[in-house]
Amino acid sequence: MQLARAGMSVLVLERGGWAARDETAWDTRAIHIDQQYRGHVPYEIRQNGSTSLVHPNHVVGGNSVFYGAASFRLRTEDFHRRSRLGPGPAEAAVVDWPFQYEELAPYYNDAERLLGVAGASGRDPCEPPRSTDYDQPPPPFASPAKLLAAAGEALGLRPFPMPLAIDFRGQRQHRCVQCLTCDSFPCRIAAKNDISVTILPEAIRHGAVVRDRVSATRILRSGSRVVGVEYRDLRTGQLETVACQVAVVSCGAISSSRLLLASGLDQTKPNGHLIGRYLMRHCNGIIGGFFPNPINPEGRFHKQVAFTDYYLGSANGGQPTGPWGMLQSLQVPPPEFYKTTPFPTNVLGPLTHTRNTYLICISEDLPQSSNRVTLHPTKRDRYGDPIAEVSYAHHAEDLARRKALYRVARRIMRRAGAWIRFYHHVDTFSHALGTCRAGTDPHHAVLDPNCQFFGLPNLFVVDASFMPTSGAVNPSLTIAANGLRVGEHIVRTWSRVAEVTGP
Numbered sequence: 001m002q003l004a005r006a007g008m009s010v011l012v013l014e015r016g017g018w019a020a021r022d023e024t025a026w027d028t029r030a031i032h033i034d035q036q037y038r039g040h041v042p043y044e045i046r047q048n049g050s051t052s053l054v055h056p057n058h059v060v061g062g063n064s065v066f067y068g069a070a071s072f073r074l075r076t077e078d079f080h081r082r083s084r085l086g087p088g089p090a091e092a093a094v095v096d097w098p099f100q101y102e103e104l105a106p107y108y109n110d111a112e113r114l115l116g117v118a119g120a121s122g123r124d125p126c127e128p129p130r131s132t133d134y135d136q137p138p139p140p141f142a143s144p145a146k147l148l149a150a151a152g153e154a155l156g157l158r159p160f161p162m163p164l165a166i167d168f169r170g171q172r173q174h175r176c177v178q179c180l181t182c183d184s185f186p187c188r189i190a191a192k193n194d195i196s197v198t199i200l201p202e203a204i205r206h207g208a209v210v211r212d213r214v215s216a217t218r219i220l221r222s223g224s225r226v227v228g229v230e231y232r233d234l235r236t237g238q239l240e241t242v243a244c245q246v247a248v249v250s251c252g253a254i255s256s257s258r259l260l261l262a263s264g265l266d267q268t269k270p271n272g273h274l275i276g277r278y279l280m281r282h283c284n285g286i287i288g289g290f291f292p293n294p295i296n297p298e299g300r301f302h303k304q305v306a307f308t309d310y311y312l313g314s315a316n317g318g319q320p321t322g323p324w325g326m327l328q329s330l331q332v333p334p335p336e337f338y339k340t341t342p343f344p345t346n347v348l349g350p351l352t353h354t355r356n357t358y359l360i361c362i363s364e365d366l367p368q369s370s371n372r373v374t375l376h377p378t379k380r381d382r383y384g385d386p387i388a389e390v391s392y393a394h395h396a397e398d399l400a401r402r403k404a405l406y407r408v409a410r411r412i413m414r415r416a417g418a419w420i421r422f423y424h425h426v427d428t429f430s431h432a433l434g435t436c437r438a439g440t441d442p443h444h445a446v447l448d449p450n451c452q453f454f455g456l457p458n459l460f461v462v463d464a465s466f467m468p469t470s471g472a473v474n475p476s477l478t479i480a481a482n483g484l485r486v487g488e489h490i491v492r493t494w495s496r497v498a499e500v501t502g503p
């Protein structure tokens with residue numbers, strides 16, 4: 001957006017199409033069973049002793065179209081994780097970020113404004129300093145959020161309204177109707193402020209061109225500069241190329257590595273071998289409570305309340321030492337959704353869903369070199385290009401943090417009156433992070449502090465890949481803020497980069 005605003009000629013290559021804002025958007029069958037947005041490029045995941053093939057959604061706006069809109073800032077402490085808590089276990093490469101919270105803070109302000117985040121400042125117990133208020137106040141809690149907040153307060157916790165990138169006032173297009181098909185669904189009325197309804201239309205207004213259904217296949221180089229991008233038109237299957245002076249990669253942590261590896265950038269010295277490493281995805285888990293009576297009689301959106309009392313760990317010597325993470329209420333999915341889950345949830349879910357509510361525990365996972373994305377040695381997508389292979393195992397410290405959060409969540413559920421509680425360890429890559437970490441030393445990082453690929457002055461990577469450690473907040477707002485920071489840097493140095501690269 002900033003590049004287009006600054007008069008640069010911007011072409012966005014996106015492998016998905018635009019999300020349909022029609023009756024399919026809130027339809028569980030279309031989205032989760034028929035998987036309307038299922039893409040053509042799977043990746044293979046090796047974890048927990050098994051291998052599975054995942055087909056991520058492809059759509060303009062990426063995962064922001066399906067996200068739950070929770071829009072948190074990282075904490076000041078997250079940026080100097082190593083200086084504060086030491087290097088951690090030998091298997092992990094815990095580092096400080098190459099810039100501090102104070103540098104990102106103005107861009108967090110901008111990102112919150114552009115995404116129209118609704119929130120209440122001053123309520124989050126470990127909120128980092130902020131110089132602006134939220135764009136809009138949060139709506140009152142629906143019954144399930146009220147219940148969990150009251151239970152937390154009774155336990156001495158400080159629940160607060162989750163910041164959400166949702167248009168509750170109808171300022172942009174349509175006012176949110178607070179429905180029950182938000183998280184993991186596109187918003188039919190575009191009240192969820194995802195990238196395809198906020199940033200991209202603004203970029204297009206300033207002259208950017210978005211080419212949908214085209215998939216970048218290679219970054220083209222001449223010596224130490226990028227000269228273009230090769231991409232496949234998914235409508236025709238044909239390969240095409242486009243010349244460029246600056247290339248900005250933002251395919252998500254798994255796909256960006258795949259693209260850089262497929263482009264042979266792993267051969268670059270001294271950082272190429274680091275591409276794909278230090279993959280993170282948080283250590284998340286859901287705890288569910290079953291209540292004697294229906295708890296959301298008004299049938300309202302209720303992903304609303306959060307707890308960060310234990311974000312930095314236990315103040316009373318509770319184990320483990322170090323940060324634990326946060327808890328958030330989670331939307332209970334529609335009954336039909338349970339058809340996609342294994343037994344016995346597929347049977348019990350539809351029978352009990354009006355009496356269920358969930359808390360999601362989000363804890364930090366350590367950056368481990370062995371958790372990584374590589375090109376699959378044998379498997380190809382339908383066009384013959386190697387798919388990504390993802391290898392991941394949680395560190396024992398990750399699991400200890402999540403277990404500690406489960407204990408807190410269980411107390412809240414119990415206090416709220418839940419009869420039965422269940423646990424679900426999240427093992428998806430919806431919060432995929434890292435793989436092209438930013439840092440100051442090219443021997444230990446793929447990107448410099450401005451997310452410029454070390455050794456290629458006109459190549460930038462600006463998605464979740466740049467994150468050197470994961471923190472324990474939902475990542476989108478940080479990705480957006482960093483994107484704005486890097487965008488400003490590109491605009492500032494563009495004439496210099498243009499000089500380097502020539503016409």
Ligand SMILES: Cc1cc2nc3c(=O)[nH]c(=O)nc-3n(C[C@H](O)[C@H](O)[C@H](O)COP(=O)(O)OP(=O)(O)OC[C@H]3O[C@@H](n4cnc5c(N)ncnc54)[C@H](O)[C@@H]3O)c2cc1C
Pocket residue numbers: 013014015016057058059060061062063064066067068069070071072183184214215216217250251252253255256259430431432462463464465473474475476477479
């Ligand atoms: C169901 C769900 C709920 C979530 N809820 C939240 C939440 O409440 N809050 C939060 O902060 N985060 C949430 N997340 C996570 C969040 O959506 C992601 O962290 C974030 O979108 C990652 O941004 P990204 O730019 O790194 O990648 P992506 O959002 O994955 O964007 C990458 C884009 O690149 C495109 N692409 C990939 N490869 C190519 C290629 N070769 N050529 C062209 N285009 C390509 C993709 O189609 C996509 O549009 C959620 C995620 C999911 C799945």
Ligand code: SF4
Pocket residue numbers: 166167175176177178179180181182183186187188189190191192301
């Ligand atoms: S809760 Fe609001 S933003 Fe979310 S899908 Fe429903 S109407 Fe859209």
